[in-house]
Amino acid sequence: MDGGRRLAQSLMQARRKYAAALGWAKAPRAPRPRGALRWARFALPTLRIARALARRRGAGVVASALLLAGSLGYGVIRGGHMPAVAEALTDARDAVANTAGFRIAAVALSGNQQITREEILATAGITGRKSLFFFDVDVARAKLKTNPWIADATVLKLYPDRLQIGITERRPFALWQINGKVLVVADDGTVLEPYVARRFTRLPFIVGRGAQTRAKAFVAQLDRYPSIREQVRASVLVAERRWNLRLKSGIDVRLPEDEVERALERLVRLDNEKKLLSRDIVAIDLRLADRVAVRLSEDAAKAREDALKAAEKKAKRKGGDA
Incomplete structure (x- = not known):
């Protein structure tokens, strides 16, 4: 038995040496790249299917094509190359x-x-590589409408090599202040861009959450009273319910939630009759239909208090003389 084992070992050693001499020895395995195991799980079953199909008459070409297509498709998807492809x-x-x-x-x-x-x-x-034949006008129109300045667009092919694009732009309507920022907005409330360009300085200035979508209707009401509109520095939406007017003189005009035009008509009348907007006041409250409340400035209030005291003293002196 011992002699037989030694003989078997000698034969195995001789066989290995012979294989090494002929170049049959296996080279050490290189480390598999990341994802190789996953690819093997997919490729091996596919290879088995292809070999099975190849055994059948006339299926070799089909199996090879399927194997190639599957391998290429899997590699593209797994490698994240689909957009590039x-x-x-x-x-x-x-x-x-x-x-x-x-x-x-x-x-x-x-x-x-x-x-x-x-x-x-x-x-x-649109680039220098694009052909008119394969250019998708619907996709191009959709892309153009993602620009906030563009309300609508038309894209027309003129064969063989011309393209016609018509743009309908939104118009800048107001400057909107919100969260410490000033933005240019259209009349539908769309934010067009941050306020940078000086060419927008003449636009109405609106302030407050929700003001951008309600400004169009309010500005239309204010335009009916040009003598008031010309004095407005900013229109402030309060609690998304009603408007205050901040005048260039510093006066704060508080308008009601409803019947805004009635309040503006009253303000025009008071200014024409009493020169109200030229007086030393800081606020005019028009929220109540049956009265107007006015708050004087500190200097005006002190002057009024001093005048009242002087009138009271004068009245007392007259009473004593009588």
Whole structure:
């Protein structure tokens, strides 16, 4: 038995040496890259299926195609290369169309005043590689409408190589102050951009949460009374219910929640008859329908108090003389 074991070991050693001499020895395994095990779990079953199909007559080509397609698709998805692959396919498709004479050679724009041509082309996805034949006008229109300045857009193909884009812009309506920031807004309340450009200084100034969506109706009411509107520095929405007017003189006019025009008509009448807005006052309260409350400035209040005291002393002296 012992001699037999030694003989077997000798034969095994000789076989290993012979295999090593012929280059059959297995090389040490390199560490598997990350994701290799996951790929193996997918690839091995697929390979088995392909081999099984290949055993059948006429199925070899089909199995090979399926295996190749599955391997490529899995690699693209697992590697996160799908956007790059899609872009490459789109570029290749456009290149073919461009060779046939469908390259976008000219873009005619109309309607843009606040936004530049470069902004429009970039937003719509128009580059020098794009072909008119494969350009999706619906997608381009949707992209353009993501710009807050653009209320609507039309995109029209003019074959073989021209594109026509019409822009309907929102108009800047007011400057809206909220949370310490000043923003340019349209009449529908859409925020267009932060206030930076000096060209917007003449827009109405509104303040408060919700003011941007209610300003259009209020400004229309205020426009009916130009003598008041010209003196307004800011319109402040209080508790999202009613408006106060901050005048350039510093007077605070408190308007009611309802019947705003009635209150403005009363203010115009009082100013015409009593020169109310020219007096030394800090606030006018028009919230009650049957009265008007006025708060004097500190100096005016002191002067009024001194005048009342002087009148009272004078009346007492007259009483004593009598």
